[in-house]
Structures are given as C-alpha cells and as structure tokens.
Amino acid sequence: xxxxxxxxxxxxxxxxxxxxxxxxxxxxxxxxxxxxxxxxxxxxxxxxxxxxxxxxxxxxxxxxxxxxxxxxxxxxxxxxxxxxxxxxxxxxxxxxxxxxxxxxxxxxxxxxxxxxxxxxxxxx
Amino acid sequence: xxxxxxxxxxxxxxxxxxxxxxxxxxxxxxxxxxxxxxxxxxxxxxxxxxxxxxxxxxxxxxxxxxxxxxxxxxxxxxxxxxxxxxxxxxxxxxxxxxxxxxxxxxxxxxxxxxxxxxxxxxxxxxxxxxxxxxxxxxxxxxxxxxxxxxxxxxxxxxxxxxxxxxxxxxxxxxxxxxxxxxxxxxxxxxxxxxxxxxxxxxxxxxxxxxxxxxxxxxxxxxxxxxxxxxxxxxxxxxxxxxxxxxxxxxxxxxxxxxxxxxxxxxxxxxxxxxxxxxxxxxxxxxxxxxxxxxxxxxxxxxxxxxxxxxxxxxxxxxxxxxxxxxxxxxxxxxxxxxxxxxxxxxxxxxxxxxxxxxxxxxxxxxxxxxxxxxxxxxxxxxxxxxxxxxxxxxxxxxxxxxxxxxxxxxxxxxxxxxxxxxxxxxxxxxxxxxxxxxxxxxxxxxxxxxxxxxxxxxxxxxxxxxxxxxxxxxxxxxxxxxxxxxxxxxxxxxxxxxxxxxxxxxxxxxxxxxxxxxxxxxxxxxxxxxxx
Numbered sequence: 001x002x003x004x005x006x007x008x009x010x011x012x013x014x015x016x017x018x019x020x021x022x023x024x025x026x027x028x029x030x031x032x033x034x035x036x037x038x039x040x041x042x043x044x045x046x047x048x049x050x051x052x053x054x055x056x057x058x059x060x061x062x063x064x065x066x067x068x069x070x071x072x073x074x075x076x077x078x079x080x081x082x083x084x085x086x087x088x089x090x091x092x093x094x095x096x097x098x099x100x101x102x103x104x105x106x107x108x109x110x111x112x113x114x115x116x117x118x119x120x121x122x123x124x
Numbered sequence: 125x126x127x128x129x130x131x132x133x134x135x136x137x138x139x140x141x142x143x144x145x146x147x148x149x150x151x152x153x154x155x156x157x158x159x160x161x162x163x164x165x166x167x168x169x170x171x172x173x174x175x176x177x178x179x180x181x182x183x184x185x186x187x188x189x190x191x192x193x194x195x196x197x198x199x200x201x202x203x204x205x206x207x208x209x210x211x212x213x214x215x216x217x218x219x220x221x222x223x224x225x226x227x228x229x230x231x232x233x234x235x236x237x238x239x240x241x242x243x244x245x246x247x248x249x250x251x252x253x254x255x256x257x258x259x260x261x262x263x264x265x266x267x268x269x270x271x272x273x274x275x276x277x278x279x280x281x282x283x284x285x286x287x288x289x290x291x292x293x294x295x296x297x298x299x300x301x302x303x304x305x306x307x308x309x310x311x312x313x314x315x316x317x318x319x320x321x322x323x324x325x326x327x328x329x330x331x332x333x334x335x336x337x338x339x340x341x342x343x344x345x346x347x348x349x350x351x352x353x354x355x356x357x358x359x360x361x362x363x364x365x366x367x368x369x370x371x372x373x374x375x376x377x378x379x380x381x382x383x384x385x386x387x388x389x390x391x392x393x394x395x396x397x398x399x400x401x402x403x404x405x406x407x408x409x410x411x412x413x414x415x416x417x418x419x420x421x422x423x424x425x426x427x428x429x430x431x432x433x434x435x436x437x438x439x440x441x442x443x444x445x446x447x448x449x450x451x452x453x454x455x456x457x458x459x460x461x462x463x464x465x466x467x468x469x470x471x472x473x474x475x476x477x478x479x480x481x482x483x484x485x486x487x488x489x490x491x492x493x494x495x496x497x498x499x500x501x502x503x504x505x506x507x508x509x510x511x512x513x514x515x516x517x518x519x520x521x522x523x524x525x526x527x528x529x530x531x532x533x534x535x536x537x538x539x540x541x542x543x544x545x546x547x548x549x550x551x552x553x554x555x556x557x558x559x560x561x562x563x564x565x566x567x568x569x570x571x572x573x574x575x576x577x578x579x580x581x582x583x584x585x586x587x588x589x590x591x592x593x594x595x596x597x598x599x600x601x602x603x604x605x606x607x608x609x610x611x612x613x614x615x616x617x618x619x620x621x622x623x624x625x626x627x628x629x630x631x632x633x634x635x636x637x638x639x640x641x642x643x644x645x646x647x648x649x650x651x652x653x654x655x656x
Contacts, residue, residue: 020292027285027637036281036633043288047295054299077298080247084291087254091284094258098265098277105270111632114274119630121270 012053020046031111033102037095044088051077051084126167127179127192130160130202130238138231145224150217153227157213160234161206168199172582191305192242197444200583201241201373204451208366208565209234212358215459215561221356226266233259233362240370244306246294249374250287253336257283260349260367267354275352282335282345282636289644290332296325306381314384319655322385327647329378331640336371337429340399341639343422344631347406350421351414353471357462360414364421365455369447372428376444379433391650392433397524400426404531408538408617409627412471413461416539417454420497420532424450427528430521431512439515441584446508449496449572453505456493456566460486463554463562464542473538478546485559487543489566494540496569498533498606501598504569507576510598511588526605533609534617 019042026039055074061067063075099109106114137156141149171177171194180189194202209230216222236256243249257280265276294304300321301309316322335342350364379392403423410416428450431443463486468476480487496503509529516522572579577590617623631639 024285024637024641027281028634028641031634033277040281040284040288043285047288047292050292050295051298054295055302076304083247083251087251091254091258091280094261095277095280095284098261098273098280101268102273102277105273111634115630115632118271118274 012056013050016046016050016053018046019043019049022046033099033109033111033114036111037092037099040095041088041092044084048081048084048088051081126163126170127177127194127242129163130167130242131192131235134160134231134235134238138228138235141231142224142228149224149227150222153231154213154217156231157206157210161203161210164199164203164206167194168196168203171196171199188303190243190245190248191307192239193244193307194242196583198241200448201369202238204369204448205234205237205241205366208361208451208455211455211459211561211565212361214564215361215558216356216358218555218557219356221267226263229259229263230362233263237366237370241373244377246297246304246306246309247291250291250294253290253370253374254284254287256367256370257287260363263359263362264349264352264355266356266359269354272352272354275348278633278636279345279349281633282640285637285640286332286335288332289328289640293325293328293332296328297322300325306377310381310384313382316385319385320652322382323648323651323655326382326386326651327644330375330647331644333371333374333378334643335640336368337375338368338371338399338422338425339395339429339643340402340426341643342636343399343403344629344636344639346422347415347418348630351412351418353414357458357465360418360458360462361455364418364458365451368421368425369451372425372432372447375429376432386651386655388647388650388654389433389435391654393430393435393521396426396429396431396433397521397528398426399423399429400528401524401531402426404528404535406627406629407535408531409623411473413465413473413476413539413542414458414471416473416535417457417461420535421450421454423528423532424454424497427509427512427525430525431508431515434512434515434521436515436517437586439512441580441586442508442511442513442515445511445576445580445583446505449504449508449569452565452568452572453493453496456489456562456569457497459558459562459565460490460493463558467554473542476542477544480543481546483554486554486562489562490543491540492566492569494536496573498536498602499529500602501595502570502573504572504576506598506602507573507580507590510590510594511580514588526601530605530609530612533605534613537609537613 023039023043023046026042027036030036030039054077057071060071060073063072102114103109106117108114134156141152176193176195179192181192182189233256236252236259240249240252243252261276261280264279265272297309298304300316301312303309338346350360400423403419403426407416407419407423410419424446428443428446431439431446434440463483464476464479465471467483470476492503496505499505499509509525513522513525516525577588580586580588
C-alpha cells in the first residue's frame with residue numbers, strides 16, 4: 001500500500017524540464033559564446049526528451065504496422081523529434097561557423113569583451 | 125493546388141538558379157517575382173469569391189495530416205509579401221552585392237515567409253521560423269564586417285532561444301491534446317477541464333513569439349538587426365516591413381487558438397501601450413537615421429498590438445490594417461534611407477542636409493511615407509489609426525493613442541529636417557529603376573489611404589463611413605498636433621540632454637535571455653491570476 005502512494009519524481013518528463021531550464025540558466029549566466037551555443041543544445045535536448053516521453057508506454061513496439069494486439073509507440077513525436085534533431089544540428093553548425101568568423105575578427109570568446117570592443121570603436 | 129505553388133516554385137527554382145550560375149539568373153528571379161505577385165492576387169480574388177481553401181498533406185484528414193489553410197487574411201499577407209519582395213528586386217537587382225547566393229537566400233526566405241502565412245501546423249511553424257531565422261541572420265551579416273557579425277550572432281542566438289521556448293510549449297500542448305493542428309486545438313480547447321494545465325504552454329509560446337514581435341522587454345535585438353550599418357537596405361526593408369509581421373501574424377493565430385480558455389487582452393493592451401511609448405522615447409534619442417526608423421518599428425508594433433488586443437472588432441481590424449500600412453511606409457523609409465546614406469556617406473541625421481534639392485524624387489516618396497506614418501489625412505496611416513481609435517471605448521486609451529501619434533510626429537520632424545537646406549556635396553545620379561521602385565511603393569501610401577474604406581471592405585467585409593466631416597476633423601487634429609509637435613521639438617525636446625547625447629539600450633545575449641525569463645515568469649503569474 002505504501003509503495004502505491006510514492007510519487008516517482010525521476011521521470012523522463014521532469015528530467016526534460018530540468019534540462020531545459022539548466023540550458024536556460026546557461027544562456028542567462030554564461031558569458032562564453034561557446035557555452036551559450038552548448039546551452040542552446042542542452043535546451044534542445046530537454047525538448048527532445050520531453051517529446052519522446054510524452055505518450056511513452058512500457059513494452060511498446062516500434063510503430064511498424066503489421067501485427068495486431070501489440071501496443072505501438074506513438075509515431076508522431078518520433079517523426080517530429082527527428083526533424084527537431086536535424087534542425088538543432090544545423091542551427092548549432094551555423095552558430096559555430098558564425099562564432100569562428102567572429103573569433104577571427106574580435107579574438108575573444110567573451111560576449112562582454114566583444115561588446116566593449118564595439119563600443120570603443122563607435123566612440124572613436 | 126495553388127497553395128503549393130507559393131511554397132514549391134520559389135524553393136525549387138531558387139535552388140536551381142543557385143546551381144546554374146549564369147547571368148540570366150537575375151532576369152528569371154525577376155520574372156518569378158511577377159509570377160508570384162500575379163498568382164497571389166488571383167488567389168486572393170479566388171478566396172474572396174469561393175471561401176477559404178484548405179489543402180491537406182500526407183493524409184485525408186485535417187487532424188492527422190499537415191494542413192495548408194488560406195483565408196482572406198493569409199491571402200492578403202501573401203500579396204503583401206509578394207509585392208514587397210518585387211519592390212526589393214526592382215530596387216536592388218543590379219547592385220553589386222546581389223550575387224547568386226544572395227538571390228538564392230532571398231527567394232528561399234520569400235517562400236518560407238509565404239508558407240508561414242499558410243500553414244496551420246504548430247510544428248511546421250517551428251521548423252519554418254527556425255530556418256528563416258538562419259537565413260535572416262546570414263543576410264544580416266552578408267557583408268561580413270565586424271558590427272554586423274555581432275548583430276547577426278545576437279539575432280541568431282536570441283531568436284533560436286525564443287523558438288526553443290515555442291517548441292517546448294508545442295510539446296506540452298501536444299501532450300494535452302494529441303494534435304498539432306491549430307484549428308483542431310482551438311476546437312478542443314473549450315472542452316478542457318483543467319485550464320491551469322495550459323498556463324505553461326501558453327506562457328512558453330507567447331514568450332517565444334513575443335520576442336519575434338519585439339514586445340516591451342524583448343525588443344533590444346530588433347534595432348540591432350534592422351539597422352546594422354552594413355546590411356543592404358533591401359534586407360532592412362524585408363526585416364522591418366515584412367518579417368516582423370510574421371511574429372504579429374503568429375501572435376494573432378496563437379492567441380486566437382487559446383482564446384476559448386485564456387484571454388489576456390488587457391495585459392497585452394498594456395504591454396502594447398508601453399512598447400509603443402518606449403519605442404518612441406528611444407527613437408527621439410537616436411541620431412542614426414536607420415536606428416530611428418528601427419525604433420519606430422518597435423513603437424508601431426506596439427500600436428498594432430494595442431489594436432488587436434483592444435477587444436473590439438473595429439480596433440482589431442484597425443490593427444490588422446496597420447500591419448499592411450506599416451509595411452508600406454516603413455519599406456519606403458528604409459529604401460530612401462539606404463539611398464541617402466549611400467550618397468552622403470553618413471548616417472547622422474544632424475549632418476545630412478539638403479536632401480530635397482539633391483534627390484527630389486526620393487524626397488517626394490519619403491514625404492509621402494512620413495505623412496503616412498504620422499497619420500496625415502488621406503494617407504494610409506490615418507485610416508488604420510482611425511479604426512484603432514474608433515474601437516477604444518476608454519478615454520485614457522484614446523488620449524494615449526494621440527500622445528503616441530504626437531511622439532511619432534515629433535521624431536519625424538527630426539527626420540524631416542534633413543530634407544531642408546542645401547549642401548555642397550557633389551551628388552551621384554540615382555538610377556532610374558531605384559526611383560521607380562521608391563515612387564511606386566511611396567504612392568501606395570497615398571493610394572491605400574484614399575482607398576482605405578474600400579480596402580477595409582475588401583479585406584474584412586466591414587464598412588466604415590468616412591464622411592467629409594471626419595476628414596475635416598482629422599485634418600484639424602493632425603494640424604494641431606503637428607504644430608504642438610513642432611513647438612515641443614524646437615523648444616523642449618531638442619534641448620534635452622538625453623536627446624542630444626543619445627541613450628542606448630544595448631543588451632547582450634545574457635541580458636536578452638534574462639529579460640525573456642522575466643517576461644515568461646510575468647506571463648505565468650498573470651495567466652495564473654486570471655484563471656483563478
């Protein structure tokens with residue numbers, strides 16, 4: 001009886017929410033440009049985990065139709081997640097490429113220093 | 125079938141043109157633009173006569189498939205985007221920087237914007253906005269100088285973060301409803317028992333879209349992106365005239381989707397008022413021509429937000445009409461600013477003088493746009509501002525709109541001063557097609573103003589009676605506010621310290637993320653309070 005009352009907090013969805021906000025914290029608090037890009041990746045990872053855990057049932061089969069009487073996994077989140085992963089990869093790639101060319105011009109990985117250099121140039 | 129053409133023809137042709145680099149590419153791209161404009165007008169007429177077009181991809185049922193839906197609003201926005209892209213092609217097609225890569229990015233961006241206006245699938249919206257964000261950031265840093273690299277990077281990171289928030293909201297919504305189609309979710313929304321389970325997805329999605337629409341704490345990326353020094357002026361036109369409207373369009377659709385369960389009109393009305401006031405204060409204090417225009421985009425977006433969340437049908441129509449009007453006059457202003465900056469070699473409004481003498485055609489277009497944006501009678505801004513004002517039942521809101529208009533007038537007196545006087549700078553000749561483009565879209569400000577009641581009838585099937593007395597009344601109000609604005613600018617505002625020196629509101633990526641978090645928490649709290 002006691003076991004039934006226990007609420008399992010360590011579910012995939014809660015992990016996903018925590019991951020998402022860890023990524024958000026990184027965006028708010030880290031000044032390193034690469035860490036910003038990594039934080040974006042972590043946020044995306046949280047969303048992806050949330051998506052695939054939405055209608056998860058234990059012992060479900062891959063959604064390839066054929067046999068009757070088996071629990072199939074929800075196919076739509078999986079299809080969406082593949083797209084989200086592809087989009088995430090390309091965004092990370094573009095951001096990193098932009099970072100490289102930024103690094104070549106400014107020579108720093110710090111947002112604050114880049115801003116300072118820009119302001120100095122403006123004042124000149 | 126016709127809806128597919130707006131998406132597939134530009135993408136396929138754009139890719140093909142990029143793979144076959146020949147000189148004729150520019151001509152084919154130009155023909156494509158004319159074709160798309162014609163098709164969009166045909167589509168609009170078809171929809172006004174026969175009703176909405178719904179096309180389902182991937183399935184027979186709208187619930188399980190991916191739907192493309194085109195109603196009159198979407199069709200009108202597609203005409204708008206085709207028209208503005210055509211003007212941009214006429215304006216910039218023969219410029220040196222327009223190479224195959226630029227044309228490729230431009231065409232793809234156009235088809236993405238059109239498909240955002242057509243799709244009703246939340247995940248589709250995410251993918252399309254994400255891809256267009258990447259393209260826009262590449263376009264911002266197209267000339268690859270140091271300032272635009274930073275601006276493009278800030279744009280990319282902040283907008284991608286916003287869309288990740290949006291996607292998380294979509295995921296939670298999918299958990300609740302099991303579908304991704306906006307119309308179906310709206311239908312299901314009224315049967316939901318625990319409307320508190322919608323607080324999180326609502327706040328996440330509106331925060332994401334709020335950054336795209338540049339609401340109050342989230343607008344600091346916009347001036348950077350829209351007015352970055354080296355970006356070509358046609359990119360600024362697309363961003364400021366068209367691309368921010370994508371955010372407003374999504375805002376309208378998403379709040380409409382949530383409307384059976386959550387209604388936060390009053391909150392958004394206040395956000396709109398604050399956004400437009402803050403936008404004007406920042407616009408006062410800039411000396412950079414493009415930055416003034418970019419901050420005005422913020423304030424006009426606030427005005428549009430006020431219109432659509434006022435709660436009355438008249439002001440809603442006014443807000444929607446202002447989307448189109450703002451696209452027209454802001455495009456003219458950015459194109460003219462581009463020409464002026466190219467010729468004078470400076471962006472400082474205090475240093476530019478004698479534009480009317482040197483560039484008469486450009487100046488005429490610019491004057492028409494300024495009359496439009498300040499709401500002069502017979503010009504387009506007046507019609508939509510009249511509608512927004514007409515729906516305001518409250519005296520406070522009514523006077524706020526007049527104050528906002530006064531602020532717009534004051535800061536455009538600052539801009540209009542560059543037309544006066546004479547300067548000894550030897551001026552190059554403006555190419556004829558640039559003059560044609562600027563005058564064409566400039567005269568649209570006047571045409572849309574004169575045909576305002578007709579336009580409202582065609583778009584929304586709503587009649588406004590613009591009698592002669594109303595014109596006279598508006599004329600008097602406009603002249604009085606013009607006089608007050610002129611006096612205020614010369615006697616008071618001109619001498620204020622912060623206007624002289626300029627204040628900058630330059631948030632980095634960290635600060636933008638923190639303001640996003642703050643806006644998110646604000647939304648969660650207000651939604652929670654309203655649902656109790």
